[in-house]
Amino acid sequence: xxxxxxxxxxxxxxxxxxxxxxxxxxxxxxxxxxxxxxxxxxxxxxxxxxxxxxxxxxxxxxxxxxxxxxxxxxxxxxxxxxxxxxxxxxxxxxxxxxxxxxxxxxxxxxxxxxxxxxxxxxxxxxxxxxxxxxxxxxxxxxxxxxxxxxxxxxxxxxxxxxxxxxxxxxxxxxxxxxxxxxxxxxxxxxxxxxxxxxxxxxxxxxxxxxxxxxxxxxxxxxxxxxxxxxxxxxxxxxxxxxxxxxxxxxxxxxxxxxxxxxxxxxxxxxxxxxxxxxxxxxxxxxxxxxxxxxxxxxxxxxxxxxxxxxxxxxxxxxxxxxxxxxxxxxxxxxxxxxxxxxxxxxxxxxxxxxxxxxxxxxxxxxxxxxxxxxxxxxxxxxxxxxxxxxxxxxxxxxxxxxxxxxxxxxxxxxxxxxxxxxxxxxxxxxxxxxxxxxxxxxxxxxxxxxxxxxxxxxxxxxxxxxxxxxxxxxxxxxxxxxxxxxxxxxxxxxxxxxxxxxxxxxxxxxxxxxx
Numbered sequence: 001x002x003x004x005x006x007x008x009x010x011x012x013x014x015x016x017x018x019x020x021x022x023x024x025x026x027x028x029x030x031x032x033x034x035x036x037x038x039x040x041x042x043x044x045x046x047x048x049x050x051x052x053x054x055x056x057x058x059x060x061x062x063x064x065x066x067x068x069x070x071x072x073x074x075x076x077x078x079x080x081x082x083x084x085x086x087x088x089x090x091x092x093x094x095x096x097x098x099x100x101x102x103x104x105x106x107x108x109x110x111x112x113x114x115x116x117x118x119x120x121x122x123x124x125x126x127x128x129x130x131x132x133x134x135x136x137x138x139x140x141x142x143x144x145x146x147x148x149x150x151x152x153x154x155x156x157x158x159x160x161x162x163x164x165x166x167x168x169x170x171x172x173x174x175x176x177x178x179x180x181x182x183x184x185x186x187x188x189x190x191x192x193x194x195x196x197x198x199x200x201x202x203x204x205x206x207x208x209x210x211x212x213x214x215x216x217x218x219x220x221x222x223x224x225x226x227x228x229x230x231x232x233x234x235x236x237x238x239x240x241x242x243x244x245x246x247x248x249x250x251x252x253x254x255x256x257x258x259x260x261x262x263x264x265x266x267x268x269x270x271x272x273x274x275x276x277x278x279x280x281x282x283x284x285x286x287x288x289x290x291x292x293x294x295x296x297x298x299x300x301x302x303x304x305x306x307x308x309x310x311x312x313x314x315x316x317x318x319x320x321x322x323x324x325x326x327x328x329x330x331x332x333x334x335x336x337x338x339x340x341x342x343x344x345x346x347x348x349x350x351x352x353x354x355x356x357x358x359x360x361x362x363x364x365x366x367x368x369x370x371x372x373x374x375x376x377x378x379x380x381x382x383x384x385x386x387x388x389x390x391x392x393x394x395x396x397x398x399x400x401x402x403x404x405x406x407x408x409x410x411x412x413x414x415x416x417x418x419x420x421x422x423x424x425x426x427x428x429x430x431x432x433x434x435x436x437x438x439x440x441x442x443x444x445x446x447x448x449x450x451x452x453x454x455x456x457x458x459x460x461x462x463x464x465x466x467x468x469x470x471x472x473x474x475x476x477x478x479x480x481x482x483x484x485x486x487x488x489x490x491x492x493x494x495x496x497x498x499x500x501x502x503x504x505x506x507x508x509x510x511x512x513x514x515x
Contacts, residue, residue: 008409032241250277
């Protein structure tokens with residue numbers, strides 16, 4: 001379990017489940033600031049009359065002007081409500097003054113002739129050779145379908161974002177945006193790989209707490225006469241961050257149970273949580289009680305939720321502990337259901353990973369190896385997990401799998417046959433052992449259920465016997481009580497009769513005496 005934090009997908013063939021990593025979670029979330037320094041000299045050539053460019057050209061004593069501070073809406077993450085505009089502005093301003101005084105970003109801009117990003121005492125920028133195939137953003141006219149259009153400058157895009165009171169970094173050119181995300185994600189998760197820039201941007205925007213925008217007449221703490229003045233604009237972005245030395249860091253995974261088929265019957269785990277957090281140091285687990293609790297969560301590399309999770313001890317006597325304990329071969333404490341309803345013979349586990357289950361006859365799938373249209377065929381006659389190459393249409397006997405986008409993820413296989421990291425573009429992983437394991441678990445569970453049922457019936461039988469005995473005792477007691485009552489009543493009748501006869505004798509004696 002200690003090595004799981006570096007893997008994106010863990011497939012446990014022995015115990016029939018998949019873990020797909022989402023991100024990190026900690027009850028304590030801190031903030032991190034990334035500063036983007038945008039040189040104004042060349043950009044102001046195209047838009048010299050904008051307020052920022054006019055300010056940069058005026059001989060004023062004031063160096064730094066704050067244009068705006070924008071706080072992200074707190075509709076998802078509860079902690080964002082703790083940040084007010086003044087507090088955020090003060091936090092960013094203090095950090096920026098430190099950078100201007102200690103690191104001189106004006107020299108970095110002058111040497112690189114590029115937009116520069118600063119975070120964790122490091123500068124990140126795009127080298128000129130990387131821009132050769134990219135058209136720079138300038139304020140020029142171009143002809144398209146007979147119409148003349150004006151391409152907005154970077155400054156205009158930033159000012160438009162300020163006017164819209166909007167959070168984001170879409171104003172950056174593509175290469176600078178990519179470098180920005182690489183710098184930010186380096187501090188979030190060193191094992192995170194950006195495969196899709198737009199997806200990475202969408203995830204990062206959900207982590208943003210707020211932004212401040214500054215205009216600087218010279219991109220340093222003071223004006224230095226020995227060097228050429230370098231005006232710039234600074235976009236400072238504050239985002240959620242988990243410290244690496246945090247006491248409790250949990251890696252959040254989506255828990256996917258794998259189903260197996262045997263004799264036209266599907267077996268699979270039930271009542272497993274959809275998400276689970278694992279502390280790889282002490283093995284502690286966290287889950288969310290209800291699926292509805294996950295509606296107010298952000299599924300990003302920094303996983304955050306309004307509802308707090310439930311902490312589960314790593315006891316040996318639970319389903320989850322058996323699933324994740326390498327020393328236990330089966331998880332017989334997990335509830336397993338069976339069904340004859342077979343909807344489809346394959347399911348998609350992840351982007352390019354599939355599980356083929358209900359294979360009635362030999363199934364073969366083919367795809368192009370390269371642009372030469374050479375076909376590669378895979379034959380499947382038993383249940384298996386298959387990884388197909390991305391960006392290729394897969395044609396199988398019973399169906400066609402559409403091409404999936406390529407995603408750089410690390411797949412770790414827990415299997416007796418093919419253990420370890422699988423880096424091949426395609427592989428086939430038989431599920432014979434998994435089928436045997438889950439059937440064994442089901443039979444063990446069924447046996448335990450039958451034993452519990454027999455014990456319950458015995459207890460019920462004993463209770464019925466005891467009930468009859470109690471009824472007999474109660475009935476005997478009632479009959480005895482009735483007999484006693486009848487006996488007492490008869491005695492009373494006899495007593496009354498005797499008393500009446502005695503009275504008659506007394507009256508007779510009295511009459512005789514009188515005579």
